[in-house]
Amino acid sequence: MAYDEELAARMRGALSGTPGVSEKKMFGGLAFLIGGNMAVSxxxxxxxxxxxxxxxxxELTAEAGVERVVMRGKTMDGWLRVDDAVTADDAGLARWVKVGVDFASSLPPK
Structure with a gap:
C-alpha cells in the first residue's frame, strides 16, 4: 500500500515553520525528520x-484509534500508529504532529 499523499501534504503544512525538518521515504511511507530523527510519517x-x-x-494508546507499532512481530514502545479518523481534522493532526516533533526535538541531531 502506498502512503496517503494528502496526509503527507497536511503534515508538511503542519510542520511549516518548524526548524530542521527534512523528508525521507522510509518504512514504505514518507517520514518527516527533525535533526535527522523521525518525528512523524x-x-x-x-x-x-x-x-x-x-x-x-x-497513556497515549489508551486513546481510541492509537496503537503501538508492531515491527517484525514486536510491539514497540515509543512508536505509535494513529488512525486516519483521529487526524481527520486539523486540530487532531496538529496534536499528534506535536507529539512526534516534541520527541524528535528532544533527541541529539544525527
Whole structure:
C-alpha cells in the first residue's frame, strides 16, 4: 500500500515553520525528520506513524484509534500508529504532529 499523499501534504503544512525538518521515504511511507530523527510519517500501511517518549506509550494508546507499532512481530514502545479518523481534522493532526516533533526535538541531531 502506498502512503496517503494528502496526509503527507497536511503534515508538511503542519510542520511549516518548524526548524530542521527534512523528508525521507522510509518504512514504505514518507517520514518527516527533525535533526535527522523521525518525528512523524505518512505510513505505507495507512494512517500516521510517529515517535513519542517510550514511557508515554501506555497513556497515549489508551486513546481510541492509537496503537503501538508492531515491527517484525514486536510491539514497540515509543512508536505509535494513529488512525486516519483521529487526524481527520486539523486540530487532531496538529496534536499528534506535536507529539512526534516534541520527541524528535528532544533527541541529539544525527
Amino acid at each position: 505518512a505510513s505505507g500501511n495507512g494512517g500516521m506513524m510517529l515517535r513519542c517518549e517510550p514511557a508515554d506509550s501506555a
